[in-house]
Amino acid sequence: MTLVMAEAPRPVPAGAKEALFAALASRFGPRFSLGQALRAQHANTLTWLKTEPPDAVLFAETSEEVSEVVRLCAEARMPVIPFGTGTSLEGHLNAPFGGISLDLSRMNRILAVHEADLDCVVEPGVTRKQLNDHLRDAGLFFPVDPGADASLGGMAATRASGTNAVRYGTMRDAVLGLTAVLADGSVITTGSRARKTASGYDLTRLLIGSEGTLGIITGLTLKLYGIPETILSGVCSFTSIEDACNATIAALQMGVPLARIELADEVQIRACNAYSHLVLPEQPTLFLEFHGTEAGTREQVASFAEIARAEGGGDLQWAARTEDRSKLWQARHDAYWAARALRPGAEIVSTDVCVPISALANNVSAAREDIDRLGLLAPIVGHVGDGNFHVMPLIDPASQEERRKVQEFLDRLVERALAAGGTCTGEHGIGQGKINYLAAEHGSAVLVMAAIKKALDPLNILNPGKIFALP
Secondary structure, eight states: OOOBOOOOOOOOOHHHHHHHHHHHHHHHGGGEEEEHHHHHHOOOOSSSSEEEEEEEEEEEHHHHHHHHHHHHHHHOOOOEEEEEEOSSSSSTOOOBBBOOOEOOOOOOOOEEEEETTTTTEEEETTTTHHHHHHHHHGTTEOOOSSSSSSSSHHHHTTOOOOOHHHHHHHHHHHHHEEEEOOOOOOEEEEOOOSSSOOSSHHHHHHTTSSSSSSOOEEEEEEEEEOOOOOOEEEEEEEESHHHHHHHHHHHHHTTTTEEEEEEEHHHHHHHHHHHHHHOOSSSSSEEEEEOOOOOHHHHHHHHHHHHHHTTTTTOOOEESSSHHHHHHHHHHHHHHHHTTTTSSOOOEEEEEOOOOOOGGHHHHHHHHHHHHHHOBBBEEEEEEGGGGGEEOOOOOOOOHHHHHHHHHHHHHHHHHHTTTHHHHHSOOTTTTTTTGGHHHHHHTHHHHHHHHHHHHHHOBBBBBTTSSSSO
16 A cells, blocks of 8 residues: 655744744743753664754643643644653654654652552653652552663553563553643543543553654553562573574463563673673573462472473573572663674664564574574564564664665564564554554554544644654
8 A cells, every 4th residue: 555644744934933932931941942962862762763853852840831832832833742761762752843852751750659459640751660669668560661761651652561561561551541732732631540441432542652643641540560479580591592482482372470581692692791791601592580479480480491491491590589680680671782782883773573472483583594694783682472572783874785784684574574463563663763664564554543643633743753654
């Protein structure tokens, strides 16, 4: 099908930009800035995409302020790009048409914790680590863990996932309701604290994953969980990626209640050993975690160890002490920075796909074959418990030949994932980086997405240039 083209924002009327900026400077004082360094920081892409800074940055502190700013920007036809902590990977924060980066990091209050109901209400700038530090004394935790200390508003906007998704789900599953500011400055509340509803359209799920293109999230109601009685973590090395993937598939099919199961190939293990001071064998490795009672977790460990041996794995080395577990998982979370250190001065292209679990081994193995054939340096990591894996090619930014090879690799990676019934992105989102794959995955459903965008944001001021291709 023909790729849907979303309209570029209508031109800002003459003099409107200057009048808007003067009004915002008067209203918000030092919280409104035209500083070049701050603008550049708010377009950080963490990948090979070109940085496109906004015209200005504004730090909002309340939902009412967000509403006011968006209303003024709508009148001036000025783009608004929501900003949390800047950890997204597909150019979500870029400002290809200029505009205002609306920084929500100061909206970081935890408004309520309902221990008996296992939920909480937070502002969008609260980070996952901040929330879990607050919850620890109550014996509760929030499980969605993308690795970076991302803001919860940003995690909802990009439908984030992470290492715990195999047991606890993604942000789609974790959010009960939202408060959001729409493109005209109006404020809506979706969902409730009830665990289920049959009331009207599911606007909560519509906004989750919309990447700031339909509304700006200013409040979230989230599910919580009790901290498990016992947590055991471990690592297990395999002779091949295929064997590691097959062990994952077997464990899931046998119903082993894994809390986390993460893959790192031999290239990533080499990087982790150097960066995080580990001494793991440089082989494809699974990082695992088991939650439950003391007896239950030890039974889970024994079950997985037997599965691993049957698939050619080595001994399962497990850790019960908090400090040992933390060192293992910090190394996994630092995979991006460890990978960058493999080739100083290179740019990194962090991409992901997700496939049905039965197709995981073939897709990961084929990705490694393409990497070797093209002569690329590209570690593979993955949340393999739900079929999601990441590849991080490192390239010389001045080499057009390396860029061509990486683009060929990315196209083949997505093509295989879609052919297997998967998706072009399991958690990074579309942003700017994966616009060209949207129609191939969704077909005519993209027309429905475009219609929703045009209905809710007719001037296309909310994070324009993301998700949909532009003329």
